[in-house]
Amino acid sequence: MTKSTQFILPFFILLMNIVHAQMTKTDPLYKTIISKDSLFFSAGYNTCNIGKMESMLSDRFEFYHDKGGFEDKNKFIIDFKNGLCKSPETYQLKRVLVDKSTEIYPMYKEGKIYAAIQNGDHLFYEKMGDQAEKLVGEAKFTHLWILENAEWKLKNSLSFDHHPKQTTDNETMFDNDQSMQSWLKENNIPTMGLGIIEGGKLQQVKVFGNTKTGILTPPNACFNVASLTKPVTAIVALRLISLGKWKLDEPLDTYWTDPDIISDPRHQKLTTRMVLSHQTGFPNWRWMNTDKKLNFQFDPGTKYQYSGEGFEYLRKALEKKFGKSLDQLAKELIFQPLKMHNTNYIWDQNTDETKFVTGYNEKGNAYPVEKIKTANAADDLHTTIEDYGNFMISIMKGKNLKPEVFQEMIKKQVKVKEGKYSGLGFEIYDLGNGEYALSHGGADQGTRCIAIVLPNSGKGIVIFTNVDDGYKVYEKLVLHYLGEQGKKIVEIESK
Template structure:
């Protein structure tokens, strides 16, 4: 099957959609179910982090016709894969086994850019902050080849290709697949037992939230046999919530590496930046939010965590129009900080 990738949709687009639902629906599960139907969303996974703990996990809607979605529904979370890959790299940096600023060319050079001297300028820092100069995906180019759109390290451009470039270098260096590295460094230590880059024999398809378009037509399930560093992670609200709670606790990183992760590496718009693996929203008064979203056919997901207040939210949907519920949920659960996030995206 040939897969069509969505761009990582900028939130200024997502937040232009206004929802008619009243705040009161969030205390009324049947009302939420009706709200989802109005917005053509079959399944919504919602996780709420408060006081540094995953306090609430709810999954609404149906996994199949007339079958309620279970608490441990498995979602394809699209580009929410990228923060996991970033943390694999940062764990290796933390252990002294990898270097943020070492040229990736020491381990891997893509054949498409083998004769381009800019290939030697690529580093893990540049990749994780999306400053490679690569397009999102090479197939978007007319010749389907990987090329540089600009000098690496000079500006921001979101790129799945960059993450895949890093994957190949890591796999060559450590002689392990990315999914093996992630299991050893993240999934097993955090007991993320329902999370994987690949579709394994023990993956429970009965719990998988099949994606749908706005007309209610289902998409084919992507069953990757090799890891994609940028896309198609499948996980649950509880599992990814564990990951984000761990980030709030410091991510098992040294203060030095953690500070690099949350450092504003490159500006993407006013009061918004990219760090290493996460977007950074500057909310003023020393408060900030770390975020990432995912957007594919039949998958619209987003997460935010606030390190100062130890709050967070996870929103997973299996619908092309799942982004329509973001704004109301953010403002309801994150309050004034949620409104600040929306304001950054709409100004």
């Protein structure tokens, strides 16, 4: 009997004897092993971080592959370095754990856990140069994790039943829901909503992940979308302008002046145009100032500076003139006409808390849900992928806006950086040859969101995530779904 056979036989005998002891997903051991798996593959294998991988392997590590044979730790590391990771800029192989395929079994000695067996399925994606990732194969695996000096190390790995994955040339990880779910899990994204716009229509609405109670997140789940509130407020104002009830360049002090700046004559210069293009001269928020008071940091209309205070200033002027709250105006002008039944500025009696997505920090700790009772023009809108996707479609089509108002909205009001400008309520990317994108992002505790539309081609994407570092999935999604135009947007943001 060979050395490898001597190992494998007792290994599988042990496995058969502990089937009854499979861990549930809520068990601490299950979570620990899944976390180790994610670190080993996401932070090591998939990124060619050989140091990270090696640190997680036992010195007695053994690898068994049904096509490549047996390797000890040294040979495994050398072959990995000189093979799959020889030229990561031209070739990459990514391993993705198949969601719900994992089984974890504890191993006991004298009543104490000393090891754990992990069974599961995994998929493999290949990327060559600038080409999109493509699904190329799948296999089963068994891992033996052991405790060495109170640290979990990978002792044995068996990868078997390898076979090509039947796929079309255009199928990628993003076209496979199971693979997408696994990819998000690798990136520690608890929940993500995705809306894909093609041909001026919302073609896909998907939500991945689980609620705080462990139930699959429904497609109509509500997210707090942070600053994606601002485009909605902007359209409220632009709709009123289109109806002849509001003026883009009328001084706002006709209706409202903040007490903090009433003695500064520059308040007389403030207009809706300056607010929507972030040229008020205000800080983002007054609480960022030492004295917590609103002030001008430069003359209004002279340059760009992102400001939530500006939008709140506009809200108070609108509410003063029309005698209605912002959420009432939005319902009449936007939400009801577009049938955005799951969108609101405030938390009211119609809010379904069971569908509200909880936000998390990078360590997986949940933030408390803030039940906003007063509308904020710049922040805290809660909505669904479907509602906001349809809203963005109405934007790209200029729906319910007079043509001249739409042209003002997409006009480059002020430069933000090379290739990027502020319009009215939206960021504008100049993609060359007459092509442009309208976009806005949102970032608060437990939420990272972005929406992009390409009016000329009728394409777009809406991404909602519920974690502080959710932005890390933007680039790949934008590149995949928006193609060359998405690549140009990424290049502009990378400058």
